[in-house]
Amino acid sequence: MKQLKICVERAVRPLRANNRRKDRMREELLAHLQELYHEELARLIDPSAALDQAMRRFGDPAELRRELQDSVPLLERWLFVPVGPRSFQRFERRLSRPGENESALRFALRQTGWSALWMGILCLMFAILYLSAVLGLSRPVRPARETIPVVIASTTLTLLFTLLLPLLTCGMHGAMQERRERRRSAMKIVAYGLLGAVSVFAIGLGCGVLLSKQLQFGSQWLWGLTAVTVLTPLFSAFVARVWVSEARRYRDWESLEIDQ
Amino acid sequence: MRRIDGDVLRGHLETMVLSVLERSDAHGFEILRRLEAMGCGALRLKEGTLYPALYRLEKAGSVRAAWEENPGGRRGPRRRVYRITRKGLRQLIRARQTWRQFVSVVGGIVETTA
16 A cells, blocks of 8 residues: 555645645545555456556646645745755754654754754844843833843743653653553653753742842742643643654655655 | 546536535545546546545635544545535536536537538
């Protein structure tokens, strides 16, 4: 049945459309092609001849691709136009996926490194804006003592999630593998969740201490922080679960060699 | 009977699909089988090209689709069952009127012998 999947993938993969739409097309076209194959197999008996005949009746994937592309809404087509040269697209693809034999930790650190770079650029821009506001405006601006802790806390939180999510995702992948792997992966998931919760609590507490005058902050703040701390592992696990399910769905299709 | 292929059918495929769906809901494979049966085997269509037509109709709101819920023990990828909407029915009525006018006008010209 791999040949049938390749036939479908030749028509669908190059489309400029969102993954959900492509996935729907893949499943529906494959269902049709499989029925064609079974019909031909019942008639011809020979599987190889049935395969050829089914693909012939289905039509040329390149022609089908053009027609499928026309059925995608114009805005979506425009949104999914590949940006930049092929080398940039390859770079972007390599950035967002773990390499072959790359460990989860290395992949997570790589992603965190890139995020840190972008966050650094954003922080620099923010600092320039802040300084120009301080120097150029006559009216008083929010003091740095209040602003900087918030910037540092939000940057650290973002980096923390960038690190945690790939680790959780890889842990979940592992949990769905062999029985032997499951226990270790489950422990990893719990450990990453706890690490996330403790880090969020520490960052929130630090931020609260820096922001509060005379180191006093109300019980309301602590309750809020505790709620966020409890929700952090749940939220991270939910996002990682969505990633795992998407990755599982597309991995089979994307691994197909469709070059003719 | 001489076969009618994709190029001739292309402009009328959406109307034919709506016409099939007017009778009852169906998935893509079933739509094609019904088209073949109604065309007495004279229609020759690359089967994949049905789906862009269905997606265009869906985008226009003329049909609605849902994944098949009870495939009757069928294994493998799911199929989507298409249903004609009120908008689709109105589109079908208009397409039939246009078709009759086309046949009447063009048929009158083409069939006139010298």
